[in-house]
Amino acid sequence: MKWQGINIDLLVGVKTKSCKGIALEDMKRIVSGMCLAIMTLVATAKEAALEQALAQAGDNKVELEKALSEAPAGQKKAMQFLISHMPERDLKSLKADYLLKNVAWAYKARETFPWAKKVPEDVFFNDVLPYASLNERRDDWREDFFNRFSKYVKDAKTQHEALMAVNKHIIDEVKVKYSTKRKKADQSPYESMEQGLASCTGLSILLNNAFRAVGIPSRVAGTPAWTTKRGNHNWVEVWTTDDKQWHFTEYYLDKKGIDHGWLLADAARGNAQSLYHSIYASSWKPTGKYFPLVWDMKIKYVHAVNVTDRYIKLGGVKDGEDVCELRIHLMKDGKRIEVPVGVAQGDAMLGEGNSPKATDDMNRYFTVKARKGQLYTVAWKDPETGKVVRKMITTPKDKEWLTLNLAEEE
Incomplete structure (x- = not known):
């Protein structure tokens, strides 16, 4: 007996004729009922999400209902998914024609390219179908980008060949280069193409859309703040059908290919416990987390998954291998003074307590x-003024410990 490809006999045990007094056939009916109940709950949750989205749309609800009703039968489920997870700004503004065109051209790619046909529906919905990467202006890019990048992948025999072709040719195709002179960080594709300049975020949005245009699952990844240096960075991840895993790349493709580049050494030292020092990857559907956008930290509608641990593993950093012990005291005029001390990385507190006092062993x-x-x-309370003093430090790359005397000037 099977349900959704699952052998229910295996769930209840084919060799057992009863389970604590319950007959085997009764157990099968119970399991079948549970499966049906789960299906009903999932369907109800999806309907509720769609109804909530329509309620948030205000006067634009008629446009969303038009998109839902006019979507072809084979695309209705995709349209429902897209609308259910749209941010409120889009629910109130995007028109039916825009949404219908976006979905139609996403399916055009799915039907055209063999690798796109292999993408599971849930991955296709979340990482190919969406018209936006982050909070950028909503451009009508899908058809144009399909036409621009199809020529580079038409002879590709595998998804890997296709993504490499797109990555290698995007600079020549869109004619945009990295520059701090761009008008803003979160530029849409055409805002970047009009200037010929973009930030790492703008470049990532361009590459993300190029991949999606030819049916390659893609998302923007990044960190609000490095742990190893000042500044943020964004890049792109692609989902490959051969291993069903995510891999990173950038607008400027590393000569060694995907999962290689200067950023890995820094990303591998992210802090998954810190909002600001984690590595994130964008998601269309809600995840319980949001992608912190450093140009507007008030925005919390860009959903995300925390992928820090994957980069730590990819970078080859093993537990305990890169530990540096901070040994902190405050010694002034040859005398140790006890003060409250705390050490943090961004918003993540590593530890707090008191520095050793004069009577403590000198090894403590x-x-x-x-x-x-x-x-x-490192923050501590000045013993003379009572004010909190803060100092930024960088731990050494080649030492197992660092001794800090808080009384010493930098």
Whole structure:
């Protein structure tokens, strides 16, 4: 007996004729009923999400209902998914024609390219279908980008060949280069193409859309703040059908290909416990987390998954391998003074306590396990003024410990 490809006999045990007094056939009916109940709950949740989205649309509800009713039968489920998870700004503004065209050209790619046909529906919905990457202006790019990039992948025999072709040719096709002189960080594709300039975010949005235009699952990844240096960075991840895993790349493709590049050494030292120092990847559907956008931290409608641990593993950083112990005390005029001390990385507190006092053994310190080659904030209360003092430090890359005397000037 099977349900959704699952052998229910295996769930209840084909060799067992009863389970604590329950007959085998009764057990099968119970399991079948549970499966049906789960299906009903999932369907109800999806309907509720769509109804909530329509309610948020206000006067634009008629446009969304038009998109839902006019979507071809084979695309209705996709349209429902797209609308159910649209941010409120889009629910109130995007027109039916825009949504219908976006979905139609997403399916055009799915039907045209063999690798796109292999993408599971849930991945296609979340990482090919969406018209936006982050919070950028909503451009009508899908048809244009399909036409622009199809010529580079028409002879590709595999998805890998296709994504490499897009990545290699995008610079020549869109004629945009990295520059801090761009007008803003979160530029849409055509805003970047009109200027010929973009930030790492703008470049990532361009590449993300190029991949999606030819049916390659793609999303923007990045960090609000490195742990190893000042600044943020964004790049792109692609989902490959051969191993069903995510891999990173950038607008400027590394000569070694995907999963290679300067950013890995820094990303591998992200801090998954910190909002600002984590590595994120964007998601259309809600995840319970949001992608912190450094140009507007008030925006919380860009959903995300925390992928920090994957980059740590990819970078080859093993537990304990890059630990640097901070040994902290405050010694002034040859005398140790006890003060409250705390060590943090962004919004993540590593440890807090008191520095050793004059009667403590000289081998004793306030200690915190940090990581090599990263930025931290040490804060303490000045024993004379009572004011909180903060100091930024960078741990050494080649030492197992660092001794800090808080009384010493930098």
